Amino acid sequence: METDFLANLLLVVDSGSMAEAARRVGVTPAAVAQQIQSLERELGVPLLVRAGRTVIPTEAGHRVIERARGLVRELSELKAFALEGEASGELRIGTITTALLSLLPDALASFATAFPQAKVLIRAGTSMELYDTLQRGDLDVAVCLHPAFALPKAYDWHLLREEPIVVLAPARLAKDDPHELLRREPFIRYDRSLGGGKQADDYLRGAKIVPHELFELNSLMAIAMMVDRGLGVSLAPDIVSPLTAGLGIARIALPAKTEPRRFGVLWHRASPRGRLIAGFLRCADESVGAGQAGAQIR
Numbered sequence: 001m002e003t004d005f006l007a008n009l010l011l012v013v014d015s016g017s018m019a020e021a022a023r024r025v026g027v028t029p030a031a032v033a034q035q036i037q038s039l040e041r042e043l044g045v046p047l048l049v050r051a052g053r054t055v056i057p058t059e060a061g062h063r064v065i066e067r068a069r070g071l072v073r074e075l076s077e078l079k080a081f082a083l084e085g086e087a088s089g090e091l092r093i094g095t096i097t098t099a100l101l102s103l104l105p106d107a108l109a110s111f112a113t114a115f116p117q118a119k120v121l122i123r124a125g126t127s128m129e130l131y132d133t134l135q136r137g138d139l140d141v142a143v144c145l146h147p148a149f150a151l152p153k154a155y156d157w158h159l160l161r162e163e164p165i166v167v168l169a170p171a172r173l174a175k176d177d178p179h180e181l182l183r184r185e186p187f188i189r190y191d192r193s194l195g196g197g198k199q200a201d202d203y204l205r206g207a208k209i210v211p212h213e214l215f216e217l218n219s220l221m222a223i224a225m226m227v228d229r230g231l232g233v234s235l236a237p238d239i240v241s242p243l244t245a246g247l248g249i250a251r252i253a254l255p256a257k258t259e260p261r262r263f264g265v266l267w268h269r270a271s272p273r274g275r276l277i278a279g280f281l282r283c284a285d286e287s288v289g290a291g292q293a294g295a296q297i298r
Helices: 003-015 018-025 029-043 059-086 104-114 127-135 178-184 195-206 220-228 274-292
Strands: 048-051 054-057 089-095 118-124 141-145 155-163 165-170 186-190 212-217 233-237 249-253 261-268
Touching: 003 018, 003 029, 003 048, 003 054, 003 059, 018 029, 029 059, 054 059, 089 127, 089 274, 104 118, 104 274, 127 141, 127 261, 141 274, 155 274, 165 178, 165 195, 165 220, 178 233, 178 249, 186 195, 186 220, 195 233, 195 261, 212 220, 220 233, 220 249, 261 274
Parallel strands: 089 118, 089 141, 186 212, 186 233
Antiparallel strands: 048 054, 141 261, 155 261, 165 233, 165 249
16 A cells, blocks of 8 residues: 555545645646545545535545554654664655745755755645644644744744834835824734734734724735835734845834744654754754844834
C-alpha cells in the first residue's frame, strides 16, 4: 500500500475537496481520485462519498482515516530518525502570510545553504489553523502568532519579532496627529478575525474613535499598498517587509502604549526533526535581525 496515497487521502478529508488536495500537493484532481480508488480497491471498501461540492468519509472511511493518521505520522518520523544524522529529510513549515512575505524567504535562503539535502514543504494559513495542523502532526514547525492561551508543556515557542500597532498613513500626513487621522481619513481596517485586527479594534474602542470605514481585508501587504495609493489610513501591526520598503507610507506611533503583536516559531519538543528545526530557528533569527536594521517608526 502506497503511504503517499494514504497521506493524500488525509489531505482530501482535511480540506474537504480533491481539487484542493491536488492543488496543495501539485498534481491533478484526477490523479488524487485515482489514488483514492486504488486504496478502495486494495481495502475492498468505499472510503469517500460526495456531499454537494465536498467529499466526506464513509463509515469505513472514518475507521481507515483514524488509523492512517498514526501510520503516516510514524512513517514520516521513521524517515526523519533515519536521516537526522545526515542533516537531511523533510521539514514541514506552516506560516502566516505576513511572515511568508517578509522574513521567510531570507530565512529559507540561509537554511537551504546550511542544509542542502533537506526538503522543505511550506503551507500558509492563519495562526489557529497552523496550531491545529501542528497538533495533528501534519507540520513540524509553525511560524505564527503566539496563541492566546497557555501552551501545553509538549510545545516550545521561540519569539521572532514584536510588532507594535501603528497608524499607517500616506507619507504626506506623517506629521499629523494619529488619533485625528483615524477620525478624519477614510479607514482601511485589518481583518478583525485575526490577532492584529482584534488588537486594532480594541484600541479604537478604548480611544472612543469611530473611523470612517471603507475597506476591511486580511492582507497587511495589500493594506500598505492601499495606503500608499492614498485610499486611506489604517491601524495595523508594524511589519517589516521588502515588499513595503519602497512605499510612500508613514508608520506613526500611537500616543497610548499597546500590546505588540508577537509572532515566532512553535514546534513539538519531541520532534524527530530537532536538528533541522534548530537550524531553521538560527536562520529565522538572522533574517529578523537583518530586517529590523534601520526600521524605525516615524
